[in-house]
Structures are given as C-alpha cells and as structure tokens.
Amino acid sequence: MIISNYIFIGLLLLVAMTFGLAPIALAHVVAPRKRSRVKEVAYECGVLTHGETWVRFRIQYYIYALLFVVFDIEVVFLFPWAASYADLGIFALVEMTIFLAILLVGLIYAWAKGVLRWV
Amino acid sequence: MAAIGILIKIFIVANVLMGAVAYLIWVERKIAAYAQDRIGPNRAGSEFGIPFGLLQPLADGAKMLLKEGVLPAYVNKPLYLIAPVIAIIAALLGFAVVPFGPVGPNQVMDFQIAPYVDIGILWVFAVGSLAVYAVILAGWSSNNKYSFIGGLRSSAQLISYEIPLGLSILGMVLITGSLDLNAIIRWQNEHHVWGVFVSPLGFIIFLVSAFAETNRLPFDLPESEQELVGGFHTEYSGMKFGMFFLGEYVHVITVSALTVILFGGGWDLWGLLPYLNYKDVGWIAAIAKLSVFSVKVAAVILFMMWIRWTLPRFRYDQLMDLAWKSLIPLALLNLFATAVVLQIVRG
Numbered sequence: 001m002i003i004s005n006y007i008f009i010g011l012l013l014l015v016a017m018t019f020g021l022a023p024i025a026l027a028h029v030v031a032p033r034k035r036s037r038v039k040e041v042a043y044e045c046g047v048l049t050h051g052e053t054w055v056r057f058r059i060q061y062y063i064y065a066l067l068f069v070v071f072d073i074e075v076v077f078l079f080p081w082a083a084s085y086a087d088l089g090i091f092a093l094v095e096m097t098i099f100l101a102i103l104l105v106g107l108i109y110a111w112a113k114g115v116l117r118w119v
Numbered sequence: 120m121a122a123i124g125i126l127i128k129i130f131i132v133a134n135v136l137m138g139a140v141a142y143l144i145w146v147e148r149k150i151a152a153y154a155q156d157r158i159g160p161n162r163a164g165s166e167f168g169i170p171f172g173l174l175q176p177l178a179d180g181a182k183m184l185l186k187e188g189v190l191p192a193y194v195n196k197p198l199y200l201i202a203p204v205i206a207i208i209a210a211l212l213g214f215a216v217v218p219f220g221p222v223g224p225n226q227v228m229d230f231q232i233a234p235y236v237d238i239g240i241l242w243v244f245a246v247g248s249l250a251v252y253a254v255i256l257a258g259w260s261s262n263n264k265y266s267f268i269g270g271l272r273s274s275a276q277l278i279s280y281e282i283p284l285g286l287s288i289l290g291m292v293l294i295t296g297s298l299d300l301n302a303i304i305r306w307q308n309e310h311h312v313w314g315v316f317v318s319p320l321g322f323i324i325f326l327v328s329a330f331a332e333t334n335r336l337p338f339d340l341p342e343s344e345q346e347l348v349g350g351f352h353t354e355y356s357g358m359k360f361g362m363f364f365l366g367e368y369v370h371v372i373t374v375s376a377l378t379v380i381l382f383g384g385g386w387d388l389w390g391l392l393p394y395l396n397y398k399d400v401g402w403i404a405a406i407a408k409l410s411v412f413s414v415k416v417a418a419v420i421l422f423m424m425w426i427r428w429t430l431p432r433f434r435y436d437q438l439m440d441l442a443w444k445s446l447i448p449l450a451l452l453n454l455f456a457t458a459v460v461l462q463i464v465r466g
Contacts, residue, residue, distance in 0.1 A: 008125060008233035009215050009242075015129050016211035019137070020204035020362070023184070027358035032187050040192035042263045043353055053262050061275050064439070068278040071447070075285040078454070079241060082292040085458065086465070093462050100451055107447065116443050118436035 063115055074103050129232055133211060140368040141176035147424050148175070154428035180361075188357035191261075198260035203359045206253035206366035212246045214369065217376045220386070220409040222301050225400045230409060231301075239300040240292070243377060244285060247332065250370060251277045257363070258351035269350030272340045272435065279442040280331035280338075286450035287324035290457040291381050294318065300377075304385030305397045311389050314382035320453040322382040324446050329374045331442070334367065335423055337430040340438060375419035379412065383419070386412040 042049045081088075081096055110116060145160065149171075152159025164174030190196070216239050220230025236242060251274055258270015291314050292298060295306040307313055315322045331338040342350035349355075352363050379385060386408035388395050394404040395411065433441070 005233065005235045007122075008129070009212070009236070011122065011126055012129050012133075012212060012215050012232050013208070015126070015133050016208040017204075019133055019211060020207040023358045023362060024200070024204065027184050027188055030184055031357055032185075034187060039189050042191060042193055042261075043348070044264065045348065049264070053264050053267055054259075057271055061271055064275050064279060064443075067443075068282065071282045072278075072285070075282060075289075078286070078289055079292070079298065082289045083296065083298050085293050085461070086296045090462060093458055096458065097455065100455060104448075104451060107443075111444065116440070118439050 060118060067110060067115070070106065071103070074099075128228075132214070132232055136211070136214065136369055136372065137365065139372060140365055141180065143368050143371070143420065144179065144364070145172070145175050146421075147427075150421075150424045151428060183358050183361035186357040188359055191263075191354055193262045194354060195260040195262065198256045199354075200359075202253050202257035202260065203355065203362035203366070205256065206250065207362050207369075209246055209249040209253060210366040210369035210373070212249075213243050213373045214376075215246075216240075216242045216300060217373060218301050218304065218380070218385070219376065219412055221397070221400075221405050223397075223400075227400065227402055227405050230405070234301075237297075237299050239298045240288060240303075240377075240381075241298055243373070244281070247370070247373070248277070248281055250366070253363070253366065254351050257355065261351070261354035263354050265347045265349070265353045266351050269342065269347045269353070273334070273351060276331060276334075276338065276340055276438060276442075279439060280328045280446075283324050283442060283446035283450045284328035284332055286447065286454055287321045287328060288381055289450075289454050290318040290321040293454070293457050293461060300380050304380055304387065307384045308387040308395075308397045311387065313384035313387065318382070318453070318457065320449065321457075324450050324453065325382065326378065327441075328446065329378065330423065330426070331438075333370050333374050333423075335371065336427040337432050338438060339432060340435055371420060371423060372416065375416045375423065376412075378419050379415040383415050386415075 042053075077099070078096070081092065085092060149159045151157075160172035160175040161170075163172045163178045164170070165172070167174070190199075215233040216231065216236050218231040218234075220228075222229045222231045222234050254273045254277070255270045258266045258268075258273065261267070291303060294314075294317055295303045297303060297306075303314075330336075334340075334342060340350075342352075347353070352360055355363065386395060388411055390396070392407065392411075393399075394407040396404075
C-alpha cells in the first residue's frame with residue numbers, strides 16, 4: 001500500500017463535498033421561502049400526527065443487526081484469504097472449511113431457534 | 120501541478136456521472152411510460168426542435184432548484200440537513216476505484232479516479248455501506264412515522280444484503296487471486312472467459328443483492344410509495360429531495376459498472392474486435408475499451424429498469440427470508456465449491 005495513491009481519494013472527497021453542498025447552498029439562495037404553520041406540520045396525508053414518532057420498535061431489527069455483525073466480520077476475514085488462496089495450498093482450504101462450518105452451524109442454530117422468523 | 124490535472128479529471132468524471140444520472144432519470148421515465156402504454160415526457164425542448172423531450176432533465180433540475188425546500192418544524196435540523204449530503208458523498212466516493220477504461224503505466228491515461236489502490240473492491244463495499252447512514256439519518260431525523268418506518272426497514276435490508284453481496288464476489292476473487300478490479304478485468308481478458316461463466320451462481324447472488332443494495336424494485340421497501348408515501352424521504356422537498364435521487368442513481372451506475380467488471384469481462388469482447396487486449400496501448404485502444412465498457416454498463420442499467428416494471432414488490436418477511444435463508448447459504452456453498460474446484464484444478 002502506497003499512501004500517495006490514496007491522495008486521489010482525498011481529492012475526490014473534496015469534489016464530492018462540493019457536489020453535496022453546492023446544490024443546497026444554491027437552492028438556499030435561489031429558491032423561494034414562504035413559511036406557514038400548516039407547511040411545518042409533519043406530513044401524514046393531511047391528518048394531524050397522533051402520538052410519539054420515536055416509539056419502541058420491534059426487537060427483530062436488533063437481532064438482525066447482531067447477526068449482521070457476526071457474518072460481516074466473517075466476510076472481512078475471508079477477503080485476505082481469498083486474495084492469497086493460490087499461494088496457501090490445501091491447508092488453507094481445510095482451515096477455511098472448518099471456519100465456515102462453525103459459522104454455518106451458528107446460522108442453522110439461529111434458524112432453528114426461530115430468530116430468522118419475521119413475526 | 121499533477122494534483123491540478125487530477126482534480127480536473129475528477130471534476131470531469133463527477134460531472135459526466137451527474138449528466139448520466141440526469142439522462143438515466145429521463146430514460147427511466149420513458150421506459151416506465153412505454154411499459155404502461157403512455158408516451159412519457161415529450162414536450163421539453165420541442166420549442167427548439169429537439170425531439171423526445173430530451174431537455175426534460177434540464178427542466179427537472181431547474182424545477183428542483185427553484186422549488187421551496189420546506190423545513191418542517193419538528194425535525195432534528197442538523198441531521199435532517201446532513202443526510203442528503205451524505206447520500207451524494209457516499210455515492211460519488213464509491214466510484215473512486217471503478218476502472219471505466221484501460222489503466223496502467225503505459226496507457227495514455229488512467230481511466231480511474233484512484234488508480235493503483237490495490238484494495239479495489241473492498242473500498243467499494245466499505246464506502247457503499249456508508250449510504251445506509253444517509254437513509255437512517257433521514258428517516259430518524261424527519262420525526263415522521265412513515266420516514267421512521269422506512270429508515271428502519273431500509274437499515275435492516277441494507278445490512279442483510281451486504282453479506283451475500285460480499286460473499287458472492289469472493290468466488291471471483293478466489294479465481295483471479297486479486298482484489299484489484301483492473302487485475303480482475305485483465306484475468307478475464309487473458310482467458311477470454313467472463314466471470315459469469317466461471318462463477319454463475321456468484322453472478323446471480325450478486326445481481327439479486329445489488330438490486331437490494333440500491334433499493335431498486337422489487338426490493339424498494341424503504342420507499343414503497345403505496346404504503347409509506349415516500350419512505351425515508353417523505354419530509355424532503357426541493358433540492359434536498361433531488362439529492363437523494365442523484366445519490367441513488369449514482370449508486371445504480373456504480374453497481375452496474377461493478378457487475379460488468381466482475382462478471383461481464385469489463386471491456387473484453389472475446390477477442391472479436393481488435394484493440395481490446397490488455398496489452399494494447401494508445402488512444403484508439405483507450406476509446407474502444409471505454410466505448411465497449413459504457414455500452415455494457417448501459418445494458419445492465421436498462422436490465423435493472425426493465426426488471427422494475429416486471430416484478431412486483433416483495434413482502435418484508437419474504438425479503439429477509441430471501442437474504443438469510445437462501446442467499447447466504449447459497450453464497451457460502453458457492454464459495455466452498457469454488458475453493459474445492461480450484462484446489463483440484465491446480466493440483
């Protein structure tokens with residue numbers, strides 16, 4: 001890895017920020033502004049909003065997030081393995097099979113426990 | 120001095136992307152119209168003798184700029200304002216490592232914003248997943264029930280489909296032995312075999328996950344206008360609404376380019392045409408490769424638009440089941456099978 005190659009990405013970040021902020025700034029100057037009480041109400045098809053918005057939501061989302069962390073880390077581990085697989089030989093295959101098997105058992109366990117069922 | 124040249128190149132690429140996005144929206148509207156037996160936008164530009172409403176993107180842009188950007192009273196203002204900016208930045212940054220033409224020390228020019236970044240594909244995924252922040256922040260900060268539900272759905276969907284997306288390309292990484300997108304194109308060019316033929320299952324999983332990651336139908340649960348009005352961008356109007364659109368379409372272009380690079384051979388055409396070998400240098404070769412690549416990317420984008428008007432939307436539990444109970448086990452199987460076959464072939 002050579003750091004200077006990442007300078008391009010830094011430059012792109014600058015350009016991207018321009019592309020993100022310029023339209024908002026331009027619209028702020030050009031676009032008309034007519035404030036009114038009715039416009040500022042939350043848009044719910046013309047009916048006044050009822051109760052809190054940020055309520056408690058179902059636990060399922062949280063469980064999927066937990067599962068995601070486990071499997072995403074797994075994918076991160078697999079990338080360097082895959083890139084240098086040609087030089088590693090049969091040992092790498094056996095090792096990765098065991099690794100995948102452990103995670104697969106985890107997925108099957110979650111499945112059998114009914115975690116993946118959206119109720 | 121060199122930095123200024125690169126900055127100009129980046130600026131040109133970003134502008135071309137934005138122009139492409141503007142016309143993609145026009146194409147999408149035209150396809151939608153023909154799919155529903157309508158004509159679609161055909162007026163803008165007819166005063167100047169320009170047919171087919173080709174000036175529609177200009178009219179759209181001007182309209183978004185000149186509309187009032189309503190700032191509702193109940194939103195969390197800093198997060199509400201920053202969400203569309205994040206959407207654009209994440210989408211543009213993802214394009215940094217996508218090679219849209221020949222790249223190399225002997226070539227006339229590096230057709231890539233950040234050449235020689237050897238982590239290539241990892242960068243696309245790392246930055247691509249930042250897009251979820253834009254959606255969640257927009258959904259949460261709007262303080263609107265539709266937005267909130269849209270943001271929640273979207274976060275669960277995006278993280279679920281990121282896993283099969285990452286796993287599906289591992290097959291190609293195993294075969295080519297590199298994370299660098301240029302090396303992957305070069306491998307396909309050397310062998311005149313496209314990724315779709317050596318890793319067909321990986322291709323299917325990648326394509327399905329890519330649809331979900333870009334929030335395209337049949338996976339547009341975060342927006343699903345019939346049930347959530349506009350999903351996470353219900354409270355957005357004017358230019359801020361337009362920026363979500365721009366970001367989404369840039370994302371579509373990036374994903375289509377990735378599909379072509381990983382599974383469609385990049386600019387390779389099985390040696391049918393001259394100038395399409397990785398050894399060829401010079402302007403003719405560069406333009407030929409750029410053209411072939413652009414045509415392929417356009418074909419993938421048209422396919423995505425075609426699917427949009429062919430398949431109905433998934434139900435939410437079906438969506439999650441598809442990711443966790445079908446795609447992830449299949450992707451693991453694909454990875455394992457590829458590794459075993461490679462081990463046998465290489466002895």
